[in-house]
Amino acid sequence: xxxxxILPILSVxxxxxxxxxxxxxxxxxxxxxxxxxxxxxxxxxxxxxxxFAVAKTTENWGDISLLLGFASAAIVGVLIALVVAFGxxxxxxxxxxxxxxxxxxxxxxxxxxxxxFVRIPGPTVPSFPIPWLxxxxxxxxxxxxxxxxxxxxYLLIFLTAVYFYRTRAGLMLRAIGEQPAAAFARGTxxxxxxxxxxxxxxxxxxxxxxxxxxxxxxxxxxxHTAGYGWIALAIVIFGGWNPLRxxxxxxxxxxxxxxxxxxxxxIPDVPTQVFTVAPFVLMxxxxxxxxxxxxxxxxxxxxxxxxxxxxxxxxxxPPAALGKVFEQD
Amino acid sequence: xxxxFFYQISSFAIALIILTGMILLSGxxxxxxxASMWGGAFGTLDQVAxxxxxxxxxxxxxxxxxxxxxxxxxxLGIEGQISFGAIVAMIPIRLxxxxxxxxxxxxxxxxxxxxxxxxxxxxxxALNVYGRVNEIFAGLGLNFVxxxxxxxxxxxxxxxxxxxxxxxxxxxxxSLWLPTLANTDISPISLLLGIAAVVITLVVLRGTHFGxxxxxxxxxxxxxxxxxxxxxxxxxxxFAICGSFAGLAGSLQVLAVYHRxxxxxxSNLGFLALLVAMLIGLNALLILPVAFFFSALNVGSLQLPxxxxxxxxxAGVIQGMLxxxxxxxxxxxxxxxxQAIRRQIAIWxxxxxxxxx
Numbered sequence: 137x138x139x140x141x142i143l144p145i146l147s148v149x150x151x152x153x154x155x156x157x158x159x160x161x162x163x164x165x166x167x168x169x170x171x172x173x174x175x176x177x178x179x180x181x182x183x184x185x186x187x188f189a190v191a192k193t194t195e196n197w198g199d200i201s202l203l204l205g206f207a208s209a210a211i212v213g214v215l216i217a218l219v220v221a222f223g224x225x226x227x228x229x230x231x232x233x234x235x236x237x238x239x240x241x242x243x244x245x246x247x248x249x250x251x252x253f254v255r256i257p258g259p260t261v262p263s264f265p266i267p268w269l270x271x272x273x274x275x276x277x278x279x280x281x282x283x284x285x286x287x288x289x290y291l292l293i294f295l296t297a298v299y300f301y302r303t304r305a306g307l308m309l310r311a312i313g314e315q316p317a318a319a320f321a322r323g324t325x326x327x328x329x330x331x332x333x334x335x336x337x338x339x340x341x342x343x344x345x346x347x348x349x350x351x352x353x354x355x356x357x358x359x360h361t362a363g364y365g366w367i368a369l370a371i372v373i374f375g376g377w378n379p380l381r382x383x384x385x386x387x388x389x390x391x392x393x394x395x396x397x398x399x400x401x402x403i404p405d406v407p408t409q410v411f412t413v414a415p416f417v418l419m420x421x422x423x424x425x426x427x428x429x430x431x432x433x434x435x436x437x438x439x440x441x442x443x444x445x446x447x448x449x450x451x452x453x454p455p456a457a458l459g460k461v462f463e464q465d
Numbered sequence: 466x467x468x469x470f471f472y473q474i475s476s477f478a479i480a481l482i483i484l485t486g487m488i489l490l491s492g493x494x495x496x497x498x499x500a501s502m503w504g505g506a507f508g509t510l511d512q513v514a515x516x517x518x519x520x521x522x523x524x525x526x527x528x529x530x531x532x533x534x535x536x537x538x539x540x541l542g543i544e545g546q547i548s549f550g551a552i553v554a555m556i557p558i559r560l561x562x563x564x565x566x567x568x569x570x571x572x573x574x575x576x577x578x579x580x581x582x583x584x585x586x587x588x589x590x591a592l593n594v595y596g597r598v599n600e601i602f603a604g605l606g607l608n609f610v611x612x613x614x615x616x617x618x619x620x621x622x623x624x625x626x627x628x629x630x631x632x633x634x635x636x637x638x639x640s641l642w643l644p645t646l647a648n649t650d651i652s653p654i655s656l657l658l659g660i661a662a663v664v665i666t667l668v669v670l671r672g673t674h675f676g677x678x679x680x681x682x683x684x685x686x687x688x689x690x691x692x693x694x695x696x697x698x699x700x701x702x703x704f705a706i707c708g709s710f711a712g713l714a715g716s717l718q719v720l721a722v723y724h725r726x727x728x729x730x731x732s733n734l735g736f737l738a739l740l741v742a743m744l745i746g747l748n749a750l751l752i753l754p755v756a757f758f759f760s761a762l763n764v765g766s767l768q769l770p771x772x773x774x775x776x777x778x779x780a781g782v783i784q785g786m787l788x789x790x791x792x793x794x795x796x797x798x799x800x801x802x803x804q805a806i807r808r809q810i811a812i813w814x815x816x817x818x819x820x821x822x
Binding site for chain 2 (some may be wrong): 174219222223226227228229230232233234236237238240241242243244245247248249251363366369370373407409410412413416417419420423424454
């Protein structure tokens with residue numbers, strides 16, 4: 137394939153990945169704090185519906201309608217996350233059960249409440265090429281000729297990574313997911329912090345919903361974002377709970393998706409289902425490889441540098457306290 | 466008992482109040498909705514028959530899930546187990562429909578469907594037990610793999626003569642359809658299988674050594690292992706049993722409902738069964754009434770778009786709300802006993818008094 141063919145594939149990939157970047161980084165933040173928000177599928181869908189409905193209703197107000205759409209989607213995400221956090225952290229019930237019920241409930245809620253907004257044109261995020269940068273050959277066309285939402289996602293990746301690994305607060309965030317008892321002994325209010333990060337993650341997942349309905353899959357229809365929430369959960373695992381790797385995995389998924397549409401015409405022998413199923417198979421394989429000791433045994437035979445780099449790139453170990461109840465007295 | 470009963474009733478009431486509020490806000494009348502759904506579920510004999518025919522796979526799946534829940538596992542892979550069961554059930558139908566007598570093909574299809582589901586369940590189980598992969602993510606991933614496989618077959622090797630389409634594979638011969646009661650959708654065989662599953666679940670979980678061990682594993686995996694219970698085998702059997710029940714449900718979807726393989730053949734029945742199982746806790750006696758209620762909601766809601774111009778997804782909203790509040794209510798009863806609430810109110814009341822005085 138030539139560069140001229142690859143470029144459109146990659147730009148479609150970035151467009152497909154952007155909402156997932158928000159959803160996956162949100163889930164990453166929540167899970168690193170030790171809480172699984174399994175409601176992603178429902179959260180993204182209900183937030184997409186709400187974001188579209190609000191932006192559509194306020195369409196005459198001008199550009200502010202888009203902002204209102206994103207804000208309301210984020211609020212929906214926060215509210216759903218609040219239910220997860222309350223059930224999991226205050227009532228100490230199974231996070232998986234509550235998240236799962238919410239995933240189904242909110243998906244159905246989005247169909248029930250959004251029936252008046254099905255398949256009508258609505259406002260979309262305008263494109264916004266960045267002056268000068270957009271003229272860089274290749275890179276400009278790829279990264280700097282989209283809209284503010286895409287640029288925000290770049291910024292979000294960078295900020296999340298810096299926050300996780302270069303700030304004290306980020307250290308505490310990782311601590312409450314790994315060693316909540318130790319973090320508590322050092323004076324951190326583990327439950328409060330977990331509430332905060334669950335809500336923050338929920339807000340980002342809500343924004344992901346709006347990113348679908350107001351930008352990359354503009355509009356609303358029955359189960360408009362079906363599947364993306366589950367995919368987001370898989371990508372977080374595939375990315376090993378590390379924001380940079382999670383973001384890369386999102387782009388990898390985007391490339392797979394845009395390849396799928398190209399492959400249909402160029403290599404018809406490969407069934408397209410391969411591309412949609414691949415992320416899940418890869419996730420499971422990676423989990424099998426890294427959660428059992430087999431990989432470690434295998435890597436020990438390699439030279440130390442190689443084994444260290446491989447471990448860092450593909451290791452996928454969940455936060456130690458993920459999904460566990462923490463008794464704080 | 467009374468305490469948890471109190472919380473269960475109140476959580477039920479709160480769910481209903483929120484639902485009513487939501488319906489009123491959306492401009493509809495709750496009474497009209499109840500009337501319409503009741504009519505949709507029990508209005509005609511056909512509709513009652515549809516409720517009963519949706520009930521059968523739901524009973525199978527909810528019974529299976531009781532095994533995995535008892536073992537402390539969240540088998541979210543049940544959707545894939547249904548789909549894979551349906552796929553495997555198609556194999557004898559495609560191979561032998563013109564060779565063997567129909568009755569034998571049907572038996573083979575049902576049996577193999579169960580085996581297929583069990584294998585898919587065991588795959589999730591093996592990933593969980595030997596690969597140390599969380600069963601939730603293994604299951605969810607395998608759901609997509611099974612759906613992808615079904616799509617591949619429908620659009621590839623098993624495609625319809627002429628053009629492949631989302632409507633599924635070619636409908637197979639009527640002699641292979643499960644017999645139904647006098648022109649209705651009720652298939653006595655499906656229903657019998659469903660009820661048998663509930664009875665087996667009741668007996669095995671309550672009355673056998675295996676059930677006791679499974680409960681021990683579910684309550685405390687480490688302790689049961691130390692006590693010498695073969696926990697690996699217990700966990701794997703739970704996956705296999707649940708998978709085989711789900712696979713049976715899948716084969717029934719093919720034989721009794723669709724008469725072909727369609728994409729997403731599981732029709733969310735597995736997830737609905739998960740809601741049933743979560744609502745009833747581990748009480749197998751409640752499977753039948755709750756599954757019947759959920760099935761009636763699903764069938765009754767189909768009337769909503771016709772009569773009231775409302776989305777039929779309201780059924781899912783009602784089911785979800787009930788389960789969510791049941792979970793929250795259970796949590797409240799564990800963390801916040803009524804005495805504590807009374808004490809809180811008393812303290813608050815005292816403060817008001819002193820502030821006044």
